[in-house]
Amino acid sequence: MAVTAVAALLAALGGALWLAARRFVGPSVQRLHRGGDSGLMHGKTVLITGANSGLGRATAAELLRLGARVIMGCRDRTRAEEAAGQLRREICQAGGPELGPDSGGAGELVVKELDLASLRSVRSFCQEVLQEEPRLDVLINNAGIFQCPYMKTEDGFEMQFGVNHLGHFLLTNLLLGLLKSSAPSRIVVVTSKLYKYGDINFEDLNSEQNYNKSFCYSRSKLANILFTRELARRLEGTNVTVNVLHPGMVRTNLGRHIHIPLLVKPLFNLVSWAFFKSPLEGAQTSIYLASSPEVEGVSGKYFGDCKEEELLPKAMDESVAGKLWDVSEVMVGILK
Numbered sequence: 001m002a003v004t005a006v007a008a009l010l011a012a013l014g015g016a017l018w019l020a021a022r023r024f025v026g027p028s029v030q031r032l033h034r035g036g037d038s039g040l041m042h043g044k045t046v047l048i049t050g051a052n053s054g055l056g057r058a059t060a061a062e063l064l065r066l067g068a069r070v071i072m073g074c075r076d077r078t079r080a081e082e083a084a085g086q087l088r089r090e091i092c093q094a095g096g097p098e099l100g101p102d103s104g105g106a107g108e109l110v111v112k113e114l115d116l117a118s119l120r121s122v123r124s125f126c127q128e129v130l131q132e133e134p135r136l137d138v139l140i141n142n143a144g145i146f147q148c149p150y151m152k153t154e155d156g157f158e159m160q161f162g163v164n165h166l167g168h169f170l171l172t173n174l175l176l177g178l179l180k181s182s183a184p185s186r187i188v189v190v191t192s193k194l195y196k197y198g199d200i201n202f203e204d205l206n207s208e209q210n211y212n213k214s215f216c217y218s219r220s221k222l223a224n225i226l227f228t229r230e231l232a233r234r235l236e237g238t239n240v241t242v243n244v245l246h247p248g249m250v251r252t253n254l255g256r257h258i259h260i261p262l263l264v265k266p267l268f269n270l271v272s273w274a275f276f277k278s279p280l281e282g283a284q285t286s287i288y289l290a291s292s293p294e295v296e297g298v299s300g301k302y303f304g305d306c307k308e309e310e311l312l313p314k315a316m317d318e319s320v321a322g323k324l325w326d327v328s329e330v331m332v333g334i335l336k
């Protein structure tokens with residue numbers, strides 16, 4: 001009995017040590033921009049959806065530090081103002097450059113309400129942006145929802161497809177004129193490697209016949225890639241580029257709809273601490289695509305860890321991408 005207990009304790013200790021070693025010795029994405037780059041985004045306006053949490057928040061922090069005017073498109077004003085306040089304090093406490101448009105150092109943060117589960121909200125958000133912003137240099141379609149129970153958006157779309165694909169589809173289309181008049185400009189789309197398990201089943205895009213939450217997330221992330229590739233084709237010659245990235249596995253609030261028994265949660269936390277990237281590590285490819293001179297003029301490509309990666313054939317199917325574009329135009333009501 002005692003021998004078994006000691007063996008179990010040793011195994012647990014060994015496991016914990018191994019996880020810790022993996023965390024600290026394992027590969028991590030190098031942070032791209034340090035002090036010297038602090039003016040890289042000065043004079044540029046960046047719009048990030050879902051900027052109050054996780055990857056969006058980390059991307060906003062870094063682009064702010066690099067001098068950008070960052071518009072945080074968020075569905076909950078209170079949560080967004082709270083995040084913006086924290087970001088401003090973090091930059092000041094880190095002894096970073098002074099905040100504000102005339103400081104010549106860090107940029108400024110602007111919070112605007114945007115609920116991607118409501119086409120009405122997307123339209124009024126874009127109207128506000130078009131009225132108030134003379135330019136838009138970078139649009140980052142980052143917000144996302146993961147494996148929620150079956151829910152519909154205000155307009156009756158399955159929630160994951162509605163928020164992750166259709167809301168961003170309308171947003172991007174309504175802001176394209178401003179992006180073109182601000183060219184050279186960039187669009188950055190956040191997808192997931194889980195796109196591999198999705199398919200665009202045109203006969204049931206609202207999942208009314210059958211709802212599988214994993215499949216629907218994967219389908220929405222495949223749609224992000226097909227959208228990027230079709231848009232890149234349509235934007236040829238405009239000096240507006242669009243690229244898509246996967247961030248890897250990152251410790252964020254994305255797993256909020258996954259219910260894990262209270263007793264097992266510490267184990268999951270340990271595993272995520274050991275194996276998942278931090279939000280700042282996960283945000284590196286978004287920051288890279290938004291700001292690096294290395295990707296000037298590059299369009300229609302898929303990135304991970306700041307490097308181009310190969311896509312499965314289903315994500316490069318031009319006829320599916322074209323059909324998805326046409327169907328999406330009808331769904332969001334922008335068909336001319």
Ligand SMILES: NC(=O)C1=CN([C@@H]2O[C@H](COP(=O)(O)OP(=O)(O)OC[C@H]3O[C@@H](n4cnc5c(N)ncnc54)[C@H](OP(=O)(O)O)[C@@H]3O)[C@@H](O)[C@H]2O)C=CC1
Binds near residue numbers: 079143248253
């Ligand atoms: N974390 C990971 O391991 C991975 C993440 N990704 C992708 O990264 C992106 C960012 O997710 P991550 O930072 O991890 O997750 P978080 O849950 O931390 O952030 C998601 C953001 O999206 C916002 N959001 C959700 N629904 C809406 C909506 N209807 N309208 C506007 N904003 C909305 C959330 O707002 P609120 O806080 O108000 O809910 C939040 O700001 C997603 O597109 C996700 O698919 C891809 C692969 C792996």
Ligand SMILES: CC1=C(/C=C/C(C)=C/C=C/C(C)=C/C=O)C(C)(C)CCC1
Binds near residue numbers: 194249
């Ligand atoms: C941190 C953490 C969680 C978060 C999970 C996340 C962040 C899931 C990410 C999903 C991925 C990889 C999506 C890919 O597109 C759980 C499971 C709720 C349990 C408690 C610890």
